[in-house]
Amino acid sequence: MILLALAALVAVVGCSPSRNGGAGGGAPARAKAAPSGARLRVVLVPKVRGIDYFNAVEKGAREAANELDLELQFDGPTEDNPERQAEIVETWIARRANVIGVACNDPSAIAPVLKKARMAGIHVITFDADSTKEAREFFVNQAPADAIGTTLVDVMAKEAGEDAKTAIITSTLEAPNQNTWIKHMRERIKTKYPKMSIVTVEPSQENQQKAAAATQSVLKSHPEVTGFFAITSEAFPGTAGAVKEAGKAGKVAVTGLSTPKSMKEYVKNGTVKTIVLWNPVDLGYLTMHAGKALIDGNLKPGVKSIKAGRLGECKIRGDEVLLGDPVQFTKDNIDKFDF
Amino acid sequence: MREAFLSVLIVTLGAVFGQFAPEFATSENLLNMTRYAVEVGLLSLPMTLLIIAGGIDLSVSAMTALCAVAFGMLWQRGLPLPVAATAAVVGGAALGAVNGAAVSLAHIPPLIVTLATLAFYRGLATGLSGGRAISGFPDEFLAWGDGSFGGVPAQLVVYLVFATLFALFLARTRWGRCVYALGANEAAARLSGLAVVRLKFLLYTTAGATAGVAGLILVARTTRAKAEGSAVGYELDAIAAVVIGGTKIAGGEGGIVGTVLGLALISTLRRGLMMLGPSFPSEVQSVIIGIVLILTVWVDQCLRPWLLRRRGARALVPA
Numbered sequence: 001m002i003l004l005a006l007a008a009l010v011a012v013v014g015c016s017p018s019r020n021g022g023a024g025g026g027a028p029a030r031a032k033a034a035p036s037g038a039r040l041r042v043v044l045v046p047k048v049r050g051i052d053y054f055n056a057v058e059k060g061a062r063e064a065a066n067e068l069d070l071e072l073q074f075d076g077p078t079e080d081n082p083e084r085q086a087e088i089v090e091t092w093i094a095r096r097a098n099v100i101g102v103a104c105n106d107p108s109a110i111a112p113v114l115k116k117a118r119m120a121g122i123h124v125i126t127f128d129a130d131s132t133k134e135a136r137e138f139f140v141n142q143a144p145a146d147a148i149g150t151t152l153v154d155v156m157a158k159e160a161g162e163d164a165k166t167a168i169i170t171s172t173l174e175a176p177n178q179n180t181w182i183k184h185m186r187e188r189i190k191t192k193y194p195k196m197s198i199v200t201v202e203p204s205q206e207n208q209q210k211a212a213a214a215t216q217s218v219l220k221s222h223p224e225v226t227g228f229f230a231i232t233s234e235a236f237p238g239t240a241g242a243v244k245e246a247g248k249a250g251k252v253a254v255t256g257l258s259t260p261k262s263m264k265e266y267v268k269n270g271t272v273k274t275i276v277l278w279n280p281v282d283l284g285y286l287t288m289h290a291g292k293a294l295i296d297g298n299l300k301p302g303v304k305s306i307k308a309g310r311l312g313e314c315k316i317r318g319d320e321v322l323l324g325d326p327v328q329f330t331k332d333n334i335d336k337f338d339f
Numbered sequence: 340m341r342e343a344f345l346s347v348l349i350v351t352l353g354a355v356f357g358q359f360a361p362e363f364a365t366s367e368n369l370l371n372m373t374r375y376a377v378e379v380g381l382l383s384l385p386m387t388l389l390i391i392a393g394g395i396d397l398s399v400s401a402m403t404a405l406c407a408v409a410f411g412m413l414w415q416r417g418l419p420l421p422v423a424a425t426a427a428v429v430g431g432a433a434l435g436a437v438n439g440a441a442v443s444l445a446h447i448p449p450l451i452v453t454l455a456t457l458a459f460y461r462g463l464a465t466g467l468s469g470g471r472a473i474s475g476f477p478d479e480f481l482a483w484g485d486g487s488f489g490g491v492p493a494q495l496v497v498y499l500v501f502a503t504l505f506a507l508f509l510a511r512t513r514w515g516r517c518v519y520a521l522g523a524n525e526a527a528a529r530l531s532g533l534a535v536v537r538l539k540f541l542l543y544t545t546a547g548a549t550a551g552v553a554g555l556i557l558v559a560r561t562t563r564a565k566a567e568g569s570a571v572g573y574e575l576d577a578i579a580a581v582v583i584g585g586t587k588i589a590g591g592e593g594g595i596v597g598t599v600l601g602l603a604l605i606s607t608l609r610r611g612l613m614m615l616g617p618s619f620p621s622e623v624q625s626v627i628i629g630i631v632l633i634l635t636v637w638v639d640q641c642l643r644p645w646l647l648r649r650r651g652a653r654a655l656v657p658a
Contacts, residue, residue, distance in 0.1 A: 050620075109562065
């Protein structure tokens with residue numbers, strides 16, 4: 001049986017299939033989409049459906065869909081699974097979406113099906129998490145690294161003074177996102193707050209307990225530290241908890257990146273004054289406007305900005321649409337956000 | 340009879356979906372749908388044999404993932420594609436042989452053995468890959484995932500070849516008859532001098548080798564070899580296809596044609612529900628497939644006595 005199976009495999013491998021199957025190959029064919037008269041159909045595919053973060057994205061997308069008179073389909077996998085996500089995109093290619101926007105679970109795994117969508121004449125954008133560059137036309141970037149770095153440092157200067165001695169609790173020392181942010185933080189400190197310093201950078205492996213332990217050891221070994229940057233969503237609550245437990249709440253500033261919901265407790269008890277993040281509602285809203293601009297031809301290579309309703313003019317950098325400066329969540333506005 | 344019932348059900352479902360989502364009933368969509376079914380389809384073939392023989396293999400999806408990762412790593416380390424691919428299939432056979440040895444020689448119940456190796460192989464795959472994905476495979480390999488032979492998806496051709504081989508083996512060879520005999524009554528089969536131990540070993544090894552092939556197809560379709568999230572839950576889909584196809588879970592009865600139709604029914608349902616839009620997310624699809632599973636088995640049970648009467652006392656062993 002095994003021999004038979006192997007023989008079959010060899011036999012089939014002997015001849016080889018041709019690629020570029022049904023799409024007709026060659027130049028992408030526009031115009032298959034859009035039955036005229038009907039509303040234009042935009043499909044947004046989140047990483048996972050039904051979690052607070054992407055519910056917030058959907059809320060913003062619906063708002064924009066109503067403004068722009070677009071049909072919005074918000075359809076994603078119920079678990080974080082790139083294979084399921086690819087299959088969902090596949091069905092929307094068959095159903096002739098005008099624009100497909102994807103928050104990619106896995107940048108390389110989703111790329112082939114996105115390319116297929118483009119071959120079928122569908123506009124493809126990514127938001128929240130990018131795919132490979134050639135798989136999509138534009139990426140709606142919710143958090144340009146320089147804006148994140150700058151905002152974090154500005155918040156620290158406000159809360160712990162322009163001469164703050166700070167420690168960074170990061171994810172791992174190799175993490176690309178975090179390292180880019182740290183680079184931009186150092187640049188901001190150098191140009192704007194020369195008296196501020198970063199005493200140490202400690203890893204926390206995306207783990208709350210480890211972040212808390214790292215914070216405690218920094219408090220002991222570097223008692224001069226007056227502020228913490230906790231720059232992962234797991235590290236932030238861990239660090240805030242450790243500072244509170246050490247009785248330093250209000251004396252040592254803690255800021256960083258996380259969702260308002262997970263930090264609400266620490267904002268209410270005064271350990272944390274400001275959380276830095278983007279607004280996912282605005283991200284969904286902007287993604288819809290970017291989709292509409294693609295259809296209308298207002299978003300194409302070389303364009304410097306697009307109009308995005310209540311967000312005003314949004315900048316384009318290369319092939320990325322920028323959401324703009326991060327949002328600061330404080331005790332005054334935190335109750336308005338449910339993610 | 341069972342096959343006719345399933346065929347009618349599939350066509351009816353297809354027509355209903357075509358009514359509500361006109362894009363469903365296009366040849367492009369239907370052919371594309373098969374691309375997503377082939378890996379489970381391949382796994383369901385040896386699963387049919389195993390279940391008829393009174394066994395089961397829960398580790399097929401883990402073997403698929405492990406073979407996929409091993410194939411990717413061998414290729415990345417410079418082995419030529421055909422060599423790496425052969426190694427993955429042979430390696431799969433070895434993984435299956437471990438199951439086979441534990442079941443046939445050590446007499447541990449197959450459910451326990453393969454539940455253990457499911458965890459073991461899955462862990463091995465994750466450990467080996469270190470959570471990384473291997474990609475960058477050349478076009479001639481990726482063509483097995485998105486290429487075609489004259490419009491027919493490449494992997495569908497592979498599946499049809501395998502399905503034919505398995506069907507011939509089961510219906511036309513002496514070993515195939517032994518599979519039914521083993522499942523109907525193991526003690527009787529052994530006392531009649533059938534090579535029960537060897538047959539079981541062979542069946543589990545075949546399941547492993549087929550999982551190796553499924554792993555290759557999976558890599559070609561998803562363009563990368565990765566342990567996490569690869570082939571998760573495929574063993575349950577494969578078992579569902581087998582059972583919907585009319586193979587008795589207790590063994591002794593069943594056939595490949597039914598399994599192929601069972602797979603077609605599940606794929607049609609899943610893709611059809613997906614085409615109806617986000618109103619049927621995957622958890623709803625699972626619920627509906629579960630209901631269909633129970634309903635088809637129940638309908639089958641209701642029809643069986645009537646069928647038996649009509650056929651007289653002839654044994655129910657479909658070709």
